[in-house]
Amino acid sequence: MREQNRKSAHTELARSLARQVSAFVDEVIIPNESLLAETGEVSLRLQVDLMNKARLAGLCGLFYPLSHGGKIASLEDYLIVAEQEGRTEFSQTIFGSHTALDAHMLLKFGNEAIRRQFLESMVTENAIPSYGMTEPGHSGSIPSLITTTAQLSNGSWHINGRKWFISNADRATFMTVLVRTAGADTTLNSALSMIIVPMDTPGVKIERQLTMMGHSYGQGEISFTAVQVPEHNLLGAYGSGLDLMNKRLGLGRLLRAMNWIGLAQRCMDLMGARIHSIQGKFSRLADKQLVRQHIFNTFQAIVSARELIRIAARGVDAQNPNEIAINVAKMTASRALCIASDCAMQLYGAEGLSDLTPLYGINRIARTSRILDGNDESLISSVGRRLINHYQQQTVYPFD
Helix, strand or coil, X not given: CHHHHHHHHHHXXXXXXXXXXXXXXXXXXXXXXXXXXXXXXXXXXXXXXHHHHHHHCCCCCCCCCXXXXXXXXXXXXXXXXXXXXXXXXXXXXXXXXXXHXXXXXXXXXXXXXXXXXXXXXXXXXXCCEEEECCCCCCCCCCHHHCCCEEEXXXXXEEEEEEEEEECCCCCCCEEEEEEECCCCCCCHHHHEEEEEEECCXXXXXXXXXXXXXXXXXXXXXXXXXXXXXXXXXXXXXXXXXXXXXXXXXXXXXXXXXXXXXXXXXXXXXXXXXXXXXXXXHHCCHHHCHHHHHHHHHHHXXXXXXXXXXXXXXXXXXXXXXXXXXXXXXHHHHHHHXXXXXXXXXXXXCHHHHCCCCCHHHHHHHHHHCCCCCCCHHHHHHHHHHHHHHHHHHCCCCCCC
């Protein structure tokens, strides 16, 4: 009974925070979306101003570890907050939610020096993390193709290589880099490691900024030339890079999926507004069967994805993550966002293709969601293989 009461209290706190985040998004961020979407000093200053307002409101880093300023311990509870954060594409930066994954990785796998230098600075000095996995010319979903190397000599890691499509590349203060620390004769399970590199280290260079579908998301290509960092900057154990990569991807996929459901909800709300607008009433949108099908398909996609994310989150909270559940939840959330944004754009017509609504930007994110953190084809292949392999030993799949 005591445990049930404690969980209920935590869930109620999450609901309260979700209401506060929702109000902040509606009253502070959404009215400024058009300015935030621009490039230049005005947009950057506004972004910093809104970040400070969110911090003063106690709404930043809500899913950070409790020991480092977080307020929500359960991934399942955070779902309802992340959905509200995700209703605008600018939320991850303003609420600092995009750095929660790094905070958990540093706390769980970092040594005392790493926690002190990097994790503590994220909380107290606004240090910004980034993650380097994918390399030019290589698929990020195939870790065996990693060529960036790190060799240990005289107490320092010597790193050489190149990474691209690095989030926060334009403003990160440090990067967790997936590198090869053993030769080709070593099995992949023991050949890779993760090392933390401050971005101001000599030899680190931002080669170029990268755009996706014509828009900058802070992605970049970065080279490492004779970069040296202390031996204690190794995250986790030597040779554990593949395991850490999978753990990071699992949690990261669910965190992104939660935000995508928020964007899908935004699209559905915009559909409702359009149907009951003056234009919608004049066109009798509410009476058209295809319009009803659009909103039905959107609703069905959202509720299905929400429950799949919840199931996967429970596994993570129980320290028993299920890769099948996580990957299916990620893909279902992506498809829900694609369906929602596409249906909403159909109802808005030419207006939905312009910058007069947020739909064009949301649709762009929806398309990238099918590739980011694992493309659909790779995830479908992985899940299908696991399901087929299951039936080598069992006759029934345990959905519970």
